[in-house]
Amino acid sequence: MGHLLLPELTGTHSSGVETGAQFAQRVSARAEAGFGPVPVAPALASLLPSSGLERGGVYACTGDAPMSLLFSLVAAATAQGSWLAFVDLPRVGLMAAHEYGVALQRVMCVSTGGQAQSWSHVVGALVDGVDLVVVSSPACSAGEARRIVARAKASGAVLIILGKPGQFSPDVVLSSSTTEWHFNTHAASRTMSVQAHGRRVYNQRALTVQLPAADGAVSL
Amino acid sequence: MTRSIAVVFPRWQQQYGALGEQHAFTMFEHVVRSITAISPLVEVEEVGTVVMAARGPSRYFGGDVAVARMLHDICSVVDSPYGVGVADSRFAATAAAHLAVSRGTPCVVDASISQQFLFALPVASLAHVGGISVDTVDLLGRLGLGTCQAVHGVGESALIDRFGTEGKHVWQLVSGAEVRYLAPGAPPSDFAQHIEFESPLTSADHVVAATRPTIDALVNAIAGHGQQCVRMLVTCQTDHAEATSRIWGEPRGFGAASLAQRLLYQLDGWLVTNEADPDAPTSGVVRVEFTPLETREVLVVQPLLWGGNEENTERAARAAAMASAVGDHVQVTVPRWEGGRDVATVYSQIPIALVDLSDQYESEQRVNTGKGVARDWSGAVPRPSPASVAVVPPEAQVLNAAGVPVGVTGRHELNTEPAVVTVSGHTYAVMRTAGPWPVEERWWDARRKRRHVRLQLLVQNKRGALRVFLMGLENHEWRLLARYD
Numbered sequence: 001m002g003h004l005l006l007p008e009l010t011g012t013h014s015s016g017v018e019t020g021a022q023f024a025q026r027v028s029a030r031a032e033a034g035f036g037p038v039p040v041a042p043a044l045a046s047l048l049p050s051s052g053l054e055r056g057g058v059y060a061c062t063g064d065a066p067m068s069l070l071f072s073l074v075a076a077a078t079a080q081g082s083w084l085a086f087v088d089l090p091r092v093g094l095m096a097a098h099e100y101g102v103a104l105q106r107v108m109c110v111s112t113g114g115q116a117q118s119w120s121h122v123v124g125a126l127v128d129g130v131d132l133v134v135v136s137s138p139a140c141s142a143g144e145a146r147r148i149v150a151r152a153k154a155s156g157a158v159l160i161i162l163g164k165p166g167q168f169s170p171d172v173v174l175s176s177s178t179t180e181w182h183f184n185t186h187a188a189s190r191t192m193s194v195q196a197h198g199r200r201v202y203n204q205r206a207l208t209v210q211l212p213a214a215d216g217a218v219s220l
Numbered sequence: 221m222t223r224s225i226a227v228v229f230p231r232w233q234q235q236y237g238a239l240g241e242q243h244a245f246t247m248f249e250h251v252v253r254s255i256t257a258i259s260p261l262v263e264v265e266e267v268g269t270v271v272m273a274a275r276g277p278s279r280y281f282g283g284d285v286a287v288a289r290m291l292h293d294i295c296s297v298v299d300s301p302y303g304v305g306v307a308d309s310r311f312a313a314t315a316a317a318h319l320a321v322s323r324g325t326p327c328v329v330d331a332s333i334s335q336q337f338l339f340a341l342p343v344a345s346l347a348h349v350g351g352i353s354v355d356t357v358d359l360l361g362r363l364g365l366g367t368c369q370a371v372h373g374v375g376e377s378a379l380i381d382r383f384g385t386e387g388k389h390v391w392q393l394v395s396g397a398e399v400r401y402l403a404p405g406a407p408p409s410d411f412a413q414h415i416e417f418e419s420p421l422t423s424a425d426h427v428v429a430a431t432r433p434t435i436d437a438l439v440n441a442i443a444g445h446g447q448q449c450v451r452m453l454v455t456c457q458t459d460h461a462e463a464t465s466r467i468w469g470e471p472r473g474f475g476a477a478s479l480a481q482r483l484l485y486q487l488d489g490w491l492v493t494n495e496a497d498p499d500a501p502t503s504g505v506v507r508v509e510f511t512p513l514e515t516r517e518v519l520v521v522q523p524l525l526w527g528g529n530e531e532n533t534e535r536a537a538r539a540a541a542m543a544s545a546v547g548d549h550v551q552v553t554v555p556r557w558e559g560g561r562d563v564a565t566v567y568s569q570i571p572i573a574l575v576d577l578s579d580q581y582e583s584e585q586r587v588n589t590g591k592g593v594a595r596d597w598s599g600a601v602p603r604p605s606p607a608s609v610a611v612v613p614p615e616a617q618v619l620n621a622a623g624v625p626v627g628v629t630g631r632h633e634l635n636t637e638p639a640v641v642t643v644s645g646h647t648y649a650v651m652r653t654a655g656p657w658p659v660e661e662r663w664w665d666a667r668r669k670r671r672h673v674r675l676q677l678l679v680q681n682k683r684g685a686l687r688v689f690l691m692g693l694e695n696h697e698w699r700l701l702a703r704y705d
Contacts (some may be wrong), residue, residue, distance in 0.1 A: 002474055025363055029242070041400060053620050064685050064686065064705065065704075066609070067705050068607045068609050068704070069704065081532065082532060083532055083535075083536035085536075085539075090606045090609070091609055091610060092607075092609075093563070093569070093606050093607045093702065094567040095563065095566050095605035095606075095607060096605040097607075098589060099604055099605055104555050104557075104567075105583035105586060105587050106533070106536070106574055106583075108536070108540055109552070109553050109554070110540075110543055110550070110551070110552050110553075111396070111448060111551045111552075112546075112549070112550055115547070118546045118547050120459070120548055121546040122543045122546050125543040125546065126543050126557075127291065127539075128445075128539050128542065129534075129536050129537075129538050129542070130535075130536050130539050130540075131532065131536075131540025143661045154620055168601060170600075178685065178686040180686075181652075181678050181686055183652060183654055185602070185654060186602040186654045186655070186676055187688045187704055188604070188687075189604070190704075191685075205588050212604045
């Protein structure tokens with residue numbers, strides 16, 4: 001974040017221009033948003049070492065419901081202004097994402113055209129500017145993986161991997177296993193146990209959640 | 221200050237853009253080529269705008285008015301509204317040309333009144349002619365600065381204080397100075413590159429493909445200095461020493477892909493073997509030269525002080541542009557709500573380049589699920605929606621306990637209880653079913669009508685993991701449409 005200039009003409013322009021107090025408030029909110037961890041749904045916060053997605057971190061979602069778990073992880077962040085990129089994930093169910101609360105106006109879908117050598121260039125470019133980058137079973141080399149993680153750390157992006165992490169070593173792996181599906185006239189919700197392990201998790205943590213809960217998101 | 225001539229076709233993009241940028245540029249190239257009869261070196265910043273230096277042609281043809289008349293006559297054969305303007309800076313000339321469109325005669329601004337002319341321009345022209353961002357211009361307007369004169373009155377230091385680099389740019393425009401993005405101390409011609417081919421290449425595509433490594437090297441070399449090129453002189457030469465030179469402008473900075481595209485446009489209009497065209501080259505291209513004329517520092521992330529579009533969105537848009545510059549096979553799209561009952565087409569994907577991400581209202585409308593109301597349609601898939609939707613639904617077998625395929629009766633009921641599902645080699649045991657939900661689309665239209673049935677299955681794989689599948693049955697074929705994973 002560059003230098004911030006406080007406007008010296010506070011409150012002199014009535015329409016559409018904010019006052020100095022509002023401005024200062026917004027700047028501090030932005031600073032918090034810019035440096036703190038990316039917020040997640042409260043139900044999932046206790047699974048993560050810093051109660052949110054660490055900027056520059058690498059996460060993986062695996063198991064029975066990786067996609068739904070992903071949606072519930074990123075929904076809060078996109079609703080608060082973060083951008084999300086799905087890389088080579090044409091199968092992502094955007095309607096479901098919407099129901100989990102993902103702000104689709106800040107979602108982009110990227111197709112690398114199936115060329116392995118351009119995959120790492122594309123993902124590298126995305127982590128430079130997109131807050132949350134979701135990739136599926138990456139097949140790049142260890143060196144490329146290292147470079148991508150370094151770029152993500154530099155720009156504060158979060159990399160989330162669906163499926164096998166390949167050459168990446170995730171800070172936190174969230175694996176899900178469905179214990180029960182609840183049906184009324186149709187499949188309505190599931191009880192799922194989510195486990196967190198990985199480099200940054202000292203004691204394995206586990207949690208049982210309802211996905212989706214009554215409000216469409218996730219609950220304990 | 222450089223006296224400049226501008227020719228604008230304000231409606232070109234609307235008229236020819238429907239078939240894509242390339243079509244618009246290729247069509248425009250024919251116009252540009254007829255204008256090069258007046259001055260060999262012209263600049264094209266965007267489709268529909270040509271700018272050239274006035275000095276040479278004015279001296280040769282006997283004054284600004286004479287040149288403007290000649291250009292006006294040349295353009296009169298073009299089937300699109302146009303205007304010719306001459307003034308003391310590129311910005312003023314382009315603004316004058318826009319004024320000339322409705323007047324129907326060239327607009328020549330005499331040097332003695334050029335400052336008054338600039339001052340009288342409305343502040344909005346900074347955005348649509350001067351390349352200043354709409355947000356900034358909007359803010360200037362809200363601050364009560366309606367004309368360029370009022371903006372000039374604010375003073376250079378205040379503008380730079382408030383808007384940084386862009387403020388400097390605004391100051392240069394309103395004071396009539398030529399805009400220079402050039403970083404001091406970095407002579408851009410250092411970056412000039414050329415490539416020579418051993419045998420002449422006669423197809424534009426071949427030239428572009430052969431030049432691509434040079435373009436990549438050039439763009440990388442400039443990027444290595446933290447700069448990006450905004451104006452580039454591209455010269456191509458044939459074996460018979462015929463040459464085409466063109467200055468291309470790109471206010472957002474050239475990437476390898478966009479530069480390659482400009483080269484393609486330039487050659488597309490030139491390498492046509494058209495016997496009627498006396499200027500058409502008689503041989504293939506043997507040399508391509510790139511001379512960066514202006515570079516500027518890569519825009520740093522500047523937090524916006526005044527609301528409007530968010531910093532995040534600008535960064536994301538830039539990242540998307542960088543990602544799509546990796547190659548033509550890379551596509552970056554954003555979702556748009558379409559509605560309907562089909563889970564795979566409820567959102568469509570549109571190229572990110574066609575969307576103004578900074579327009580918050582438009583972005584929200586784009587994904588607004590209120591339109592098309594799919595939810596209440598009979599046969600819609602119930603909430604929660606499936607999290608993974610098959611792009612090409614794989615075929616599946618749904619069998620009952622006795623191994624008999626499951627079908628649907630005329631009253632949309634299952635004729636037997638499903639017990640086993642096989643999808644792409646994997647076998648699942650069915651634990652529970654929900655549905656079926658019949659869908660009859662366009663039953664009133666004999667040719668386009670579609671009748672199918674959807675069914676949810678709770679299944680267990682061999683390791684005991686539970687899954688829910690959304691199956692579809694159409695023409696006696698089951699397919700796995702989506703998964704709730």
